[in-house]
Amino acid sequence: MRDAYCGMIRKEDTGRTVTLAGWVFRRRDHGGLIFVDLRDVTGIVQVVFSPEISRQAHERAGDIRSEYVIKAVGKVERRPSETENLNIPTGEIEVYISDFEILNTCKVLPFQLEDEEIGEAVRLKYRYLDMRRPEVQKVFIERSKAYRVTRDYLLSKGFYEFETPLLTKSTPEGARDFVVPSRLNTGMFYALPQSPQLFKQLLMMSGFERYFQIARCFRDEDLRADRQPEFTQIDIEMSFVDREDVMSVNEGLIIALYEALKGKKPPEVPFPRMSYAEAMEKYGSDKPDLRFDLPIVDLTAIFLKTELGVFKKTIETGGAVKSFVLKGKTLSRKDLDTAVDTAKDLGAGGLIWIRKDAEGLQSPIVKFLSDEERSQMTSILGLEPGDVVFIMADKRPKVSDLMGRFRLHIGEKYDLIDRSLDKFLWVIDFPLLEYSEEEKRYVARHHPFTSPKEKLAGFEGDHESILANAYDLVFNGVELGGGSIRIHRMEDQSEMFRLLNIGEEEASDKFGFLLEALEMGAPPHGGIAFGFDRIIMMFLGLPSIRDVIPFPKTQKGSCLLTGAPSKVAQRQLNELKIKAIAD
RNA sequence: GGGGUCGUAGUUAAGCCUGGUUAUAACGCCGGCCUGUCACGCCGGAGGCCGCGAGUUCAAUUCUCGUCGACCCCGCCA
Known part of the structure; x- marks a missing residue:
């Protein structure tokens, strides 16, 4: 033509x-x-x-x-x-x-292609027009490149590409499943996979040793700027490997993708590492944004004998006093009041600020502090005139989390984030378990097949002290992916179920097929999964995951183009023997 | 489930706080003119359920409540 x-x-x-x-x-x-x-x-x-x-x-x-x-x-x-x-x-x-x-011919379009300021709702309704724009096309051409780079890299490293079922079995733990009724089995349901986790482990038991899949995954949870109900993972599993093997192969993959999409080498190779404990302590987050330095400092030790009510009470009940110092910004009284309001919006009981000026420390609470407390604070935090200290006191995990989020807010608000930087970070040594208030028991932080760093047999101590053989890759404060070395022996898996308070019957009902396979020569294995959409979004510097998905869902999970989800014909429900109980 | 922002020509916005005139602009669209533009230019024109519903009021785009939709966040999710 x-x-x-x-x-x-x-x-x-x-x-x-x-x-x-x-x-x-x-x-x-x-x-x-x-x-x-x-x-x-x-x-x-x-x-x-x-x-x-x-x-x-x-x-x-x-x-x-x-x-x-x-x-x-x-x-x-x-x-x-x-x-x-x-x-x-x-x-x-x-x-x-x-x-x-x-x-x-072409009718008059609902928006002009060269207009950059079109509302997202209109763009999504006419996504095919939106995607006519050269800048939008570029995103999907880059995405296509990323598929190729991924395949080239993994195939060259001896991986085999697989497809695993989309119609699969609902499993407990983790996210809410999307459920699909089975016509041939009245009253029964498939679930769409949250990830191909169990299948990739079974492929290790089949002896393929190196598996990958660019896999669509489904999670029926609320959406965010970086979360869609269906998304794509680069899913990887390897046999006869330890943590270092998995991390180094995958660091190579991420570097290849970074170079392909950004046209330059990552700033720091190998990627730095940080323990979960340090990340929580210093940044109040398991995915710290290291593009700005505003470390959290624990001041609990200074205030052990304090007369200040809030601190005293918090410390007596096992809580902590945490702070960070904002340097080089001039904050008015109004700015400080706004900061307090923000902290409360985040869920903090309160926020204390202390300003250092030529005369000393200024703050509504400063009169309650002893001379020693003041001088210790000044020296530990290295305070200079103009600095502002923000302090929160609360129960231990809560105060870290709040300070972490408040740190992000201040970093954002006072423009501390150096957007020219790219910061990769491996976060390692996650806790194996965490307590679920909702279920009143310990649940696996990653998933129940994650191996611990130490033997579980006979373990009776503090559940939260057990570390997992797990790792997350973080980029500029966003989690790109994570994985673990898995449990490959049945006796270790049984110990894990014991800690999780999952009975033998329940375990075999839910994961029986995997447990059976563990007993038939399962090799040591481990893997990782990356959020493919997120990688594209982050490496192209785009603000939303919707920007890198051709036909994304809105925050309410609907597709403005097709009108999904929608009602179905009564005949379809009849065939499935399904009756809607609400409109 | 909760908190917040937004909804006005096809599009992007102003007006609303402080209720009352023909609801304003830019781009787009339609007609005319134009042989060197590239966001072409000039002249003229059309285009509005002010998201929807209720309430307050003599009077609502404007105030109040509800509802629907879009977005951001918490919970949820790895």
Whole structure:
């Protein structure tokens, strides 16, 4: 149909007669002369309709409108020198059209493609138009590149690519399942996979040793800027490996993706590591953003004998006093009051601020502090005039979490985040278990097949002190992925179930097939899964995961383009023996 | 489940706090003119259930409540 691409024509093609096909991007009708920017997937080129070339083509070109689809034949010519457009790659030439054909017309669009400020709802309703925009197309071309880089890298490292079932078994633990009714088995349901976790472990038991899948996963939980109910993971599992093996192979994958999408090497290789304990202590988060330094300092030791009521009470009941210092910013009394309000919005009981000036420490509470407390604070925090200390006191895990979120808020608000930096971080040594208030028992922090760093047999101590052979990769404060070395022996798995308070019957009912496989020569194995969409989003510097998914869902989980989810015909429900109990 | 922001021509916004005139602008659209534009230019024109419903009021785009939708966050989720 065509023999040249719009965006590829260069001055070297001068004199060539080309047949182009594409969309009318912009039209500049001068009456006697009509310019059209013709666009295809490669870019745009200026085509000229002139009565001196073809009276008939020029006349008909008057009817052309935005986004008409045309095929046009013409001769490539150098532009007159003063009319070159150096802002576009094809700006040195133009194509004089001798004949053209309108392949399709186009109604007036609901929004202009060149308008960058269109609301997201309109863009999603007409996503196919939104994706006509070159900047949006670029995202998905980069995404396509990322698939290829992933496959090239993993295949070159001896991995085999698999597909695992989408219609699978609902398993407890983890996220809420999307459920699919089975017509052939009335009253029974499949679940869409939250991840291919159990299948990839079974493939290790099959002896493939290195598995990967670019896998669609489903989780029926509330959406966020970086969370969609269906998303894509790079899912990986390896046999006869320890933690170092998994981390180094996968660091290589992430570096390859970073280089492909950002066109440069990551700043720090190998990626630095931090224990979960340190991350929580210093940054109040298991995914610290290291692009700004605002470390949290524990002041509990200073205030062991304090007269200040809040601190005294908190410390007596086993809580902690945490702080960080904001340097180099001038905060008014109003700014400080706003900070207190923000802290309360985050869920803090309160926030204490102390300002250091030439005379000393200024704060509503400073009169309750002893001289020693003041001087210790000044020296431990290295306070200088102009600094502001923010302090919270609360129960232990809560105060870290609150300070972590407050740290992010202050970092954001006072523009402390150096956006030119990219900070990778492996977070390791996660706790194996965490207490679930809801279920009144310990649950696996990662999943129940994660191996502990030490033997569980006979363990009777503090459940929360057991560390897991697990690792997360964090990038600029966002979790890109995580994984673990798995339990591969049945006796260790039984110990794990004992700690989780899962009975033998329940275990065999829910995961029997996996447990049986463990007893039939399961090799040591471990793996990781990365959020593919998140990687694309982060490496392209985009603010939302919706920007990198062709047809994403809104925050309420609906698709504005198709109208999903929707009601289904009564006949379909009848076949499934399903009755809706609410409208 | 909870907290917050937003909803006005096709699009993006102003007006609303402090109720009352023909609801304003830009882009887009339609018609006319234009042979060197590239966000072409100039002249003229059309286009509104002010998201929806109730309430307050002589009077509501404007105030109140509810509801629907979009977005951000907490819970939830790895």
